[in-house]
Amino acid sequence: MVWLVVAVAVGITGLLGWYFFGSERAGRVQLENGVQVVRIVVDGGYSPDLIEGVRPGVPLRLLFDRREGGECTSRVVVPDFGVNAALPAFRTTAVEFTPTSAGEYRFGCGRNMVSGLLRVQGEAPRQLATSGGAFPEADGRHAEPATAAALATADEEEAERSAEIRDLSHRVIVGAVLTAPVLFAVMATELFKVA
Incomplete structure (x- = not known):
């Protein structure tokens, strides 16, 4: 009987360890009308907090679905791209920028207590690499992306x-x-x- 209790305890401990410390589940990028889109839920942290499959030179839209009202996650900062945007509580906010080169880039709250990782991989497409990271307009001109800070x-x-x-x-x-x-x-x- 004692061995059964020990076996169950070891099994439960193993499952808890796997759940909390197991491999990260990465968020995937979807391409919509030439823009890479990632949906991120903000509720005590970022879910997913690891985003893979982002391509350089293609506009990226991060949709932050904030489901809490705490102060810590009221802003998101992506320092490598100069993004500092407000995330109003209980709303979905779009943050747009264009990653220019491959690499790993951190994003997080203003205090960096909650953070995530953006993995940009591959080469920039030739026709988009010359646009300077701007979004093409219908008449061929380019407009800089609006950030969520301007919208809030x-x-x-x-x-x-x-x-x-x-x-x-x-x-x-x-x-x-x-x-x-x-x-x-x-x-x-x-x-x-x-x-």
């Missing part, structure tokens, strides 16, 4: 920040009210030597 307004960010501060204030007050009786009871027994 300061009012939305301020309202989100105010709501989060209000929520945190309520949590602190409730925590203090629930902690006070226990703290008093423990301190009273020590201070007044009550058993």
Whole structure:
């Protein structure tokens, strides 16, 4: 019987180790109208946090589906491409840029507590390599991609920040009210030597 319990414990430990420390699941790129598109869910982290199959010289659109309201993930930064974009809570935000060369590039929140990796592989296509990373217009001209920072307004960010501060204030007050009786009871027994 003891061996059965030990075997089950080892099996469960192995499964937990595989789940938490196993190989990363990489996000794949889809090509839509000449633009590489990746969908990323933001909920306590980036899922997927590893994106493979990105080609240099082809415009890339990262669609961040933010499903939380915390401050940490309210921005995304891709320093190698000069991207610093706001991600409004409970919305999907498009961040667009064109990777120019192969390599590994990190993206993350403004504090770099939550991060991901973008793997750009291969060679840039000849006709897109000369466009300088701009998106072609219908009349043949090129327009620079818009970033999400230009799309998000300061009012939305301020309202989100105010709501989060209000929520945190309520949590602190409730925590203090629930902690006070226990703290008093423990301190009273020590201070007044009550058993």
